[in-house]
Amino acid sequence: MSTLTLRNAAFSARVPRRLLVVNAVLSAVLFAVLATGLLGGTFPIGMQDLMAVFSGTADPVTQMVVVENRLPRLLTALGVGLAFGMAGEMLQTLLRNPLASPDVIGFSAGAGLGAVMTVALTGVSGLVLPGALAGGALTATLLLALVWNKGMSPGAIVLVGIGLTVTLGVVTDLMIVRLDANDVGELVKWIMGSLSARSWEDTVLVWAGLAVVAPLAAWHQFALARLTMADEVAASLGQSLVQGRLITIVFAVVLVGFGVAAAGPLPFVAFVAGPIAHGLSRAPRPTLLTAAVVGALVTLLADRIAQALPGFFVLPAGIFTALIGAPVLIWVLIAQSRRRRR
Amino acid sequence: MTQLSTKNLTLGYGGVPVLNDISLDIPDAQITAVVGPNACGKSTLLRCLTRLIKPMSGQALLDGTPIHAQKTKAVARRIALLPQSAEAPPGMRVSDLVTRGRTPHQNPLQQWSVKDEDVVARALAQVGLSDQADRAVSDLSGGQRQRAWIAMVLAQDTDILLLDEPTTFLDLHHQIETLQLVRTLQNERQLTVVMVLHDINLAARFADHIVALRAGSIICQGAPAEVVTEATIAAVYDLQAKVFAGPVGGAPYVIPL
Numbered sequence: 001m002s003t004l005t006l007r008n009a010a011f012s013a014r015v016p017r018r019l020l021v022v023n024a025v026l027s028a029v030l031f032a033v034l035a036t037g038l039l040g041g042t043f044p045i046g047m048q049d050l051m052a053v054f055s056g057t058a059d060p061v062t063q064m065v066v067v068e069n070r071l072p073r074l075l076t077a078l079g080v081g082l083a084f085g086m087a088g089e090m091l092q093t094l095l096r097n098p099l100a101s102p103d104v105i106g107f108s109a110g111a112g113l114g115a116v117m118t119v120a121l122t123g124v125s126g127l128v129l130p131g132a133l134a135g136g137a138l139t140a141t142l143l144l145a146l147v148w149n150k151g152m153s154p155g156a157i158v159l160v161g162i163g164l165t166v167t168l169g170v171v172t173d174l175m176i177v178r179l180d181a182n183d184v185g186e187l188v189k190w191i192m193g194s195l196s197a198r199s200w201e202d203t204v205l206v207w208a209g210l211a212v213v214a215p216l217a218a219w220h221q222f223a224l225a226r227l228t229m230a231d232e233v234a235a236s237l238g239q240s241l242v243q244g245r246l247i248t249i250v251f252a253v254v255l256v257g258f259g260v261a262a263a264g265p266l267p268f269v270a271f272v273a274g275p276i277a278h279g280l281s282r283a284p285r286p287t288l289l290t291a292a293v294v295g296a297l298v299t300l301l302a303d304r305i306a307q308a309l310p311g312f313f314v315l316p317a318g319i320f321t322a323l324i325g326a327p328v329l330i331w332v333l334i335a336q337s338r339r340r341r342r
Numbered sequence: 343m344t345q346l347s348t349k350n351l352t353l354g355y356g357g358v359p360v361l362n363d364i365s366l367d368i369p370d371a372q373i374t375a376v377v378g379p380n381a382c383g384k385s386t387l388l389r390c391l392t393r394l395i396k397p398m399s400g401q402a403l404l405d406g407t408p409i410h411a412q413k414t415k416a417v418a419r420r421i422a423l424l425p426q427s428a429e430a431p432p433g434m435r436v437s438d439l440v441t442r443g444r445t446p447h448q449n450p451l452q453q454w455s456v457k458d459e460d461v462v463a464r465a466l467a468q469v470g471l472s473d474q475a476d477r478a479v480s481d482l483s484g485g486q487r488q489r490a491w492i493a494m495v496l497a498q499d500t501d502i503l504l505l506d507e508p509t510t511f512l513d514l515h516h517q518i519e520t521l522q523l524v525r526t527l528q529n530e531r532q533l534t535v536v537m538v539l540h541d542i543n544l545a546a547r548f549a550d551h552i553v554a555l556r557a558g559s560i561i562c563q564g565a566p567a568e569v570v571t572e573a574t575i576a577a578v579y580d581l582q583a584k585v586f587a588g589p590v591g592g593a594p595y596v597i598p599l
Contacts, residue, residue, distance in 0.1 A: 238418030
């Protein structure tokens, strides 16, 4: 496996050639999925219509379909997928365990419950973001407190985290039972995750989060890569352990909070992104960019399936991310038990 | 004063001291071996010198300044640690592992400078692994793997090297090979080496200075011929032994009775 050296006065890095190729191919596929999402569909739109929309000369129906319907939906799916993919890769790398993704260990469930509670209590959706962030942060704090005595071992974090996910799910269900049917329809989005009827508000929300966290996460990737080494090695290389871990968890919680506030938890997107990215690139963790693009692809594909089904099968995209994620979960579990037996 | 020293250092876990009131001057540009029975605090001492644990009281000093008051990165440019039986992350290649040693000299924007490339190539050559650079660390034999880790530590380009039981899990051939490599590298660059060793005979043969610990205290220290005596073996290990002048360079040789 050969590597490529990138070097100038301000920047130097060494990148495996295979990783570059994988990133390029995935980005091309992502672009194609976005383009077909914008152009095709039940109300066909051609390149000319698109140009007309952007110059403001399109007919009102085309204008509405593109600007009010497709663009926000696609851009929200893209942003949420990138955020979940990145968050999953960060936690899986930090805890050195593919099961330790935010949607498996309770961060997403916590953010979802936070969102549901704020909407149910305040009656408006304006405070969803603080609610989701607080829910995610509280869950993460609770999880860390529960495993503190166990030396914060990855195994303990995964087990306790799965317990938290189930518990938070039950709490969410209880809330739903107490609410009346009209509100529940509204809340489904934050329980399962859905991309239908996205508005520009959701789009702006998730992209604002990305604009802040993604550059910081890219900078943090250097430290995160050091944290994959044994503790004494990372420390003797000059990486401070507590600070590095804390930053990683905070970034993951914030990314998940923004994603959940915009589109709900979308189960398994964060979980599948890393394993698929590394199955393709075979590069050592972390590769945040690759995982983020895979997360976006999974989200967009799940939403495409959700839209393609006939009308009486209207299901939220979260169902389909779960359908994509379940086989990967089984694959990871088999691979882990095989490695342990060896 | 030497580069590395400790002053009334007490170390422990959860309030229980493991090392008591240790004052040590590690000789510069020499190999110091720390020996003693299991759980005497050998590894704890190294963990403190790499800032993994904080002193309960007293200080570990680097150039006269407490190590724990210095910046993590600055310490990492002075002191490197070869951990005991560390595992490389899955999928990591030899050249990636050795490059990790450059960490304290890098930042997120400068991860592969010309200097990094030169130092990594030199470290690989020094341990004889230049032709294995693209192999996965997990595919190497035990002896090669240990040399890959030594190359990582060398790439860190420090003048102080801490080795935590560098010969564990190696067969006799690779034990000798590894220690000879350490001796050669120490000579070339006048490194200050501190290594924890289980085998008192290897310590006597490869170290300039031996520190013998028992139950958290220094029993004695000095040149191998001063430390490795029948009296100290009894005092450190509770073991009746005969000590001979060994056939290799006159280093003392212990045969337990």
